[in-house]
Amino acid sequence: MSGATQNSEASVGNLARIESYQHLYVVIEHEEGVPVPVSLEMLGEARRLMDNFNVRYSSNEKVVAVVLGDNVRHLCQELIRFGADVVVYADNHSLKHYTNLLYTKIICQIAEDKNVARSISPNRSENYKKPRYMFFSADNTGRHLSSTVLAQLESGLASDINKLVISDLEIRHEHKTKGQPVKFEKTLEMYRPDFSGFLWTTILCLDNRNPAIAREYHPQSCSIIPGVFEPITKEDQRTGTIIDFEPQISGEDLRIKVLSRNIIKSTIDFESCKIIVSYGRGIRDSPEDNFKLIEQFAKALNAEIGISLPISKRPYQTKDQHLLSYMIPERVIGTSGRKVSPVVYIAIGISGAVQHLAGMKESGFVVVINPDSDAAFRDECDIFIKGRLEEVLPILTEQIKKHMLMIEKRA
Amino acid sequence: MERYDVAIVGGGTSGLTALRQLANLGKQAVLLEAGNTAGTKNISGGILYSKKPKNGRVYNIEDVFGREFIDDAPYERPITRYILHATSKDKLYSIDLTPVHEYQINYAYSVLLSKLIPWLAKEASDMSEKMGGGIISGVHMRSVRWEQGSSDIVIDTDELEPFRVKAVIAADGVNSELAEVTKARNKFSSEQLYQGVKVVIKLPETILEERFNVTSEEGAAHLFAGDVTMNHIGGGFLYTNRDTISLGAVYHMDSLMDNPVEPSRLMDTLIRNKLVAEFVKDRVPAxxxxxxxxxxxxxxxxxxxxxxxxxxxxxxxxxxxxxxxxxxxxxxxxxxxxxxxxxxxxxxxxxxxxxxNYEFGDNYVELEYSTKLIPDGKRCRMKAPYYKNILFVGDAAGRGVFVGPRIEGLNVGIDDAVRAANAVARSLDRNNFDEQYLGNFYTKSVEESPYTRDMKEIDKDYLKIFLDCSKNIPKDIVGSRYGMIFKLMSSGTLRGIAVGFANMLGFDRLLPLVESVDTYVNVPVELADRLGKTIDSNYVPSTPSLQERIAKLDYNDDTFPHIQVTKPRSEFMQKMVSLCPTRCYSCENGDVILQHEGCIECGTCAYETLWRHPRGTKGVSYKYG
Amino acid sequence: MPVRPLNVGVIVKLEPDFSEGNVSYNPDGTLNRAETKNILGPHSAAATLAAFYCKVKYDAKVAIGTMGPPIANQALRQAQLISNADELHLYSDRIFAGADTLATAEVLRLGVSRMNKGLGADIVISGHRASDGETGQTGPQTAWKLSYPFIGNVIDFHIDQEGRSIYAKRFISLYGFYDVIEEIQAPLPVFISADPSYKPSFNTISERLSVARNLNEARNKADNFEKYLQVYNSEGLGADPRYVGLPGSPTIVYKVEKIPKAKAKRRVEFVDGNDTVQLDMVAKKLLQLMTEAPIK
Structure with missing residues (x-):
């Protein structure tokens, strides 16, 4: 392509390129026809970014959701309500389960398909080559899928992103620009937290504008950490285009077979809830009654319930099946159980053994309710309520409900 | 089903000796070890003796593993000095027992099993692999069975497909599961057991040598009696290793049941003894x-x-x-x-x-906390240590020599293991695994062992040396009750008659007299108070809490508890709340409940629980042993 | 009829040792790479274990490759200790420096074709990802460039040698949903990534004895690991300079900055459980946190 070495020429080159790379494609993951949360989170962020983009560049580029599966037509309208302008779906029995090979091929087919581009944007598609941007989820499936799709599309990919900005950047880079300052428009700045948690690294995917190694790298793509971005509020009136894509599938592509699929864990969701309320042996004086208090408290806060390890051993004689269902190893927080990091962690009647602390120390804000102010937890919390749960919880629950009501009224 | 000639259960010193001895004899054997690798689950005091009894022979480690044992030196130090200290609240009286220690020995080495056992394992498996056998670690034996019409034993494990062998050597320790599943013997009761607790303490090599006044080829053992036991029958020990110290205590379980005190507290009491505190002192950052x-x-x-x-x-x-x-x-x-x-x-x-913001001062550095049950061979050795074609050795057979200051387990197990391996090899040669041919032969061999004699009767020569060492003790101290015996024993002729008479009575009837709070506590306390000197120590060691001790240990948690409480309200279980060395038990509304994650698999609670070892690779892994 | 021998390739990575006492940080909180020891990363170790499984179970030939500076041969030695590998490959060239995942995958693609005396590999195994900022993309991208189908997060597998296919179980975590285990069948050649939880299981005595034999052999080999080491530069691999290193990398690191909101040290505030006013403050605080938090 351009191979421009000077600013002015590079800008001219950009004008031509606008037509080659368009839109933000979001690869949707769903489970049996229900979108997994990160899919809607990606759509939300895509919506926000492209709304700004279109204002800023006076353009009309789209958020394009791509969804593959068996019998997924019904999903398309839902995706539009959550922010997609266009949904391209491929419906085929052989797409019932994800296999990397077949999914990669079909996603690439969609991304490079001129007819699809024409349906998305009838007047501006003649030079269309590939998407401008692409989003995948940074879970097991999306991580691999994004890698192979981008290997096929021969472009760059940043993984585990938790902040995104689109801007025009002047870049001077030994290879990319042969050391000359060059303006790159509509560049996606992809922020990824590094392993230590101390640093943000910003990754850019840039064309090589150095004539010696000139090459275009689009789409600019990334995988997005689940639970980071907020979905937009569902809008039932939103409309959009739905495109039924007929995938090209050869026998070779079907050589990977999913023989079986087993769900292995219950649906206790410590990952996506904001608040976790955990209880320990402090309930001992009256397990059934105290658990009721805890459950009401958790409900008021829309919190998931965790337990300390000793509770999973069912130390209390109780016939209350409901309580027993909350005394299972799957709910244990700690080294022998789950590691969690909610926004708020509330520990009720838990002394704070090292094993337990290891499971929750990454939590944002920690509240402890315990009559023993010397409990080990005192050094690992932000608020320590010294008191018996029997007395503290009813007051707290009531106050929360009261304030909640006020908030709702205001809204 | 895969077939092998022999299975050995347990990769401790006995099991590995059996494996090596069988290989020496050209026999194929596979050894199952539950730990991640051999030597991660084993605890010893520990001194390893090589002996040369006047009557009869014992098999020593070098008889099986050869000169390489001496050359490679997988031990810590030769123990060349052996001192007993009688302690009172603030005084201490010392008796040099080195001659007693040296009685009939070739040598004695202090050992840490994390070093000794991997060495034995390598030597044994190298040789065994040539015979088509070897060590299989991370595997926990679950049960054994005999199929109809065959003497072959089928072994079920938690990890492997079942396999078949012609004979089994049970070297699975004091809490032998083979004994449990075959009912070859009863579980040991508190009367038959001692509970040992130990910490390994860091002390740089030349500081250690200077402090204990030893060269690099020497080492010291110190025993402690009296006040440090908090009124229990038992005593403390301190052995010098290369650049660490093994400090521990051993208490009769009956005595602990009468007066339950947490093992870590007993340990702390010993460490705070002023002489011990001075012995372990080091420069420590805080x-x-x-x-x-x-x-x-x-x-x-x-x-x-x-x-x-x-x-x-x-x-x-x-x-x-x-x-x-x-x-x-x-x-x-x-x-x-x-x-x-x-x-x-x-x-x-x-x-x-x-x-x-650090400061440096006097303190001590604890590396590892551990406990182990010790079977008192006098009281609990299996009289016929076999069941069908399974032979029991060492701790598994309840065999150990435990007489006064003499504490020997490792070498007894090694002697047993050689005898068992020899018996099995003989059976393999004849393809005869009948009780008559295998079990009885082994029993006879074990009965001939001088160690067995020491579990049955008093050795009057040993007694003489002991009395010679303590001849400076005023006779009235031992009190009216023992004054007479002491007097009798002091005279050569009378001693002969007295010991003869005592042996006629048998250990069983003598023991309550000899092993009493009087002999273990009151006499030493009085001795120290009257004759002892005061020890100066200018610091108080800060002992770690039990939580800190547990936190230093490596665990591979098994989500599946290996112990089940069956009598949550029994008197025994109530006492376990104190006596469990890692406080795995607590009491809720009168019921004793278990939290097994901190368990270090000592078996203190085994008598009234359903007690198994954790599955392969699970549970605690010791770094020193 | 004897089955065709199985050739295995493993891709590993040298990583900083993040354990306490070994890791060093700069005053600004970034990793001090010069002061920090490097080890075979835990994810790479899982991949190496999967190769060891093939060694014990199928008597496979194993080659292990890594792209990196000469110091990376320590990772290879560690990997050989775990897997009893027959070949160790180091792909090392100045021009490979600064490569992103796509350019790295290009080098590894060429490397795999040199493995096992030039026969390549029937199975290539990589780790799930690396701990030091590597992205988990290299494996799948290498697979794609090799035209091998990719199966990620494998927790268990076995090979049907006569049928020349793999049966693998893969683990899928659907954040916010349940977790899933899929059983997959694919013909060889294939590329798998070992899940961090992967642990081979050997459940007969003869396999366990073979494990012991192999580990013994591995120790002896690793003592002279240079004998098994092959070092390739760009030319040796026949790499096109435009597709490796910086020129072959679509992405660049534009900037590195401190993440502003460092988590505050917890300073506990005591609240009297009998004081309704104070409890009301707590309730308000909880609601505030709940409604304001952008994350999750």
């Missing part, structure tokens, strides 16, 4: 509490830097206080002279004090 307000980031950075400096300081200092270490450092070219290393250490200390 973080001062900080007033300065610093950001979390800065705090983390400082923490990582300090940890790194401490690590360097520690390593450098260990090298500095060891002969080879200084040589190594100078040869590495990093340092020119010993003084240079010394000033580097001083520099690091200064950095830690100035920049990272």
């Amino acid at each position: 973080k001062k509490s900080s007033q300065a307000l610093i950001s979390k980031d800065e705090e983390i950075r400082q923490h990582f830097m300090a940890v790194k400096l401490l690590k360097t300081w520690n390593n450098l200092r260990s090298e500095y206080y060891s002969r080879d270490g200084i040589k190594r450092l100078i040869e590495s070219g990093k340092y020119g002279t010993k003084d240079e290393i010394g000033s580097r250490i001083a520099f690091l200390e200064n950095e830690l004090v100035e920049k990272y």
Whole structure:
């Protein structure tokens, strides 16, 4: 392509390129026809970014959701309500389960398909080559899928992103620009937290504008950490285009077979809830009654319930099946159980053994309710309520409900 | 189903000796070890003896493993001095028992099993692999069965497909599951057991040698009786290793049941004895509490830097206080002279004090806390240590010599293992695994062992040496009750008659008389008070809490508890709340409940629980042993 | 008829040792790479274990490759200790430096074709990802460039040698949903990534004895690991300079900055459980946190 070495020429080159790379494609993951949360989170962020983009560049580029599966037509309208302008779906029995090979091929087919581009944007598609941007989820499936799709599309990919900005950047880079300052428009700045948690690294995917190694790298793509971005509020009136894509599938592509699929864990969701309320042996004086208090408290806060390890051993004689269902190893927080990091962690009647602390120390804000102010937890919390749960919880629950009501009224 | 000639269950010193001896005899055997690798689940006091009894023979470690044992030296130090200290609240009276210790020995070495056992394992498996056998670690034997019409034993494990063998050697320790599943013997009761508790303490090599006044080829053992036992029958021990100390105590379980005290508290009491405190003292860094307000980031950075400096300081200092270490450092070219290393250490200390808010002072450094049950061979040895074609050895057979200051387990197990391996080899040659041919032969061989004699009767020569060592003790101290016996024993002729008479009565009837609070506590306390001297110590060691001790141990948690409480309200279980060395039991509304994650698999609670070892690779892994 | 021998390739990575006492941080909180020891990363170790499984179970030939500076041969030695590998490959060239995942995958693609005396590999195994900022993309991208189908997060597998296919179980975590285990069948050649939880299981005595034999052999080999080491530069691999290193990398690191909101050290505030006013403050605080938090 351009191979421009000077600013002015590079800008001219950009004008031509606008037509080659368009839109933000979001690869949707769903489970049996229900979108997994990160899919809607990606759509939300895509919506926000492209709304700004279109204002800023006076353009009309789209958020394009791509969804593959068996019998997924019904999903398309839902995706539009959550922010997609266009949904391209491929419906085929052989797409019932994800296999990397077949999914990669079909996603690439969609991304490079001129007819699809024409349906998305009838007047501006003649030079269309590939998407401008692409989003995948940074879970097991999306991580691999994004890698192979981008290997096929021969472009760059940043993984585990938790902040995104689109801007025009002047870049001077030994290879990319042969050391000359060059303006790159509509560049996606992809922020990824590094392993230590101390640093943000910003990754850019840039064309090589150095004539010696000139090459275009689009789409600019990334995988997005689940639970980071907020979905937009569902809008039932939103409309959009739905495109039924007929995938090209050869026998070779079907050589990977999913023989079986087993769900292995219950649906206790410590990952996506904001608040976790955990209880320990402090309930001992009256397990059934105290658990009721805890459950009401958790409900008021829309919190998931965790337990300390000793509770999973069912130390209390109780016939209350409901309580027993909350005394299972799957709910244990700690080294022998789950590691969690909610926004708020509330520990009720838990002394704070090292094993337990290891499971929750990454939590944002920690509240402890315990009559023993010397409990080990005192050094690992932000608020320590010294008191018996029997007395503290009813007051707290009531106050929360009261304030909640006020908030709702205001809204 | 796969077939092998012999299975050995348990990769401790006995099991590995059996494996090696079978290989020496050209026999194929596979050894199952539940730990991740051999030597991670084993605890010993520990002194390993090589013996030369006047009557009869015993098999010593070098008889099986050859000269390489001496050359490779997988032990700590030769123990060349053996001192008994009678203690009272603030005084101490010492008796040199070195002649007693040296009675009929070739040598005695202090050992740490994490070093000894991997060596034995390598030597045994190298040889065994040539015979098509070897060590299978991380595998827990679950049960054995005999199929109809065959004497072959089918072994079921938690990890492997079942396999078939012709004979089994049970070397699975004091809490033998083979004994349990075959009902070959009853579980040991508290009357038959001692509970041992030990900590390994760091002490740089040359500091240790100077303190105990030993050369690099010498070592000391110190025993403690009297006040330190908190009124229990038992006593403390301190053995010098290469650059660590094994400090521990052994208490009769009956005595603990009468007066339950947490093992870690007993340990603390021993450490706070002034002589012990002085013995283990070292220069130890500690973080001062900080007033300065610093950001979390800065705090983390400082923490990582300090940890790194401490690590360097520690390593450098260990090298500095060891002969080879200084040589190594100078040869590495990093340092020119010993003084240079010394000033580097001083520099690091200064950095830690100035920049990272550390201070250096007298304290001691505990590396590992452990416990083990010890079967008292006098009271619980299996009279016929076999069941069908399974032979029991060492602790599994309840065999150990435990007489006064004489505490021997490792060498007894080794002797048993050779006898068992010989018996099995003989059966393999004839393809005859009948009880008559195998079990009886082995029983006879074990009965012939001088160790068995020592579990049955008093050795009057041993007694004489003991009395000679303690001849300076005023006779009235031992009180009216024992004065007579003492007098009798002091005269050569009368001693002969007295011992003869005592042996006629048998150990069983003598023991309650000899092993009493009087002999173990009151006499030593009085001795120290009247004759002892005061020890000066200018610091009080800060003993770690039990939580800290547990936190230092490595666990591979098994989510599936290996112990089941069956009598949550029994008197025995109530006592376990105190006696479990890692406080796995607690009491809720009168019921004793278990939290097994901190369990170190000692078996103290086994008598009234459904007790199994954890599955393969699970549970605790000791670093010193 | 004897089955065709199985050739295995493993891709590993040298990583900083993040354990306390070994890791060093700069004053600004970034990793001090010069002061920090390097080790075979835990994810790479899982991949190496999977190769060891093939060694014990199928008597496979194993080659292990890594792209990196000469110091990376320590990772290879560690990997050989775990797997009893027959070949160790180091792909090392100045021009490979600065490569992103796509350019790295290009080098590894060429490397795999040199493995096992030029026969390549029937199975290539990589780790799930690396701990030091590597992205988990290299494996799948290498697979794609090799035209091998990719199966990620494998927790268990076995090979049907006569049928020349793999049966693998893969683990899928659907954040916010349940977790899933899929059983997959694919013909060889294939590329798998070992899940961090992967642990081979050997459940007969003869396999366990073979494990012991192999580990013994591995120790002996690793003592002279240079004998098994092959070092390739760009030319040796026949790499096109435009597709490796910086020129072959679509992405660049534009900037590195401190993440502003460092988590505050917890400073506990005590609240009297009998004081309704104070409890009301707590309730308000909880609601505030709940409604304001952008994350999750």
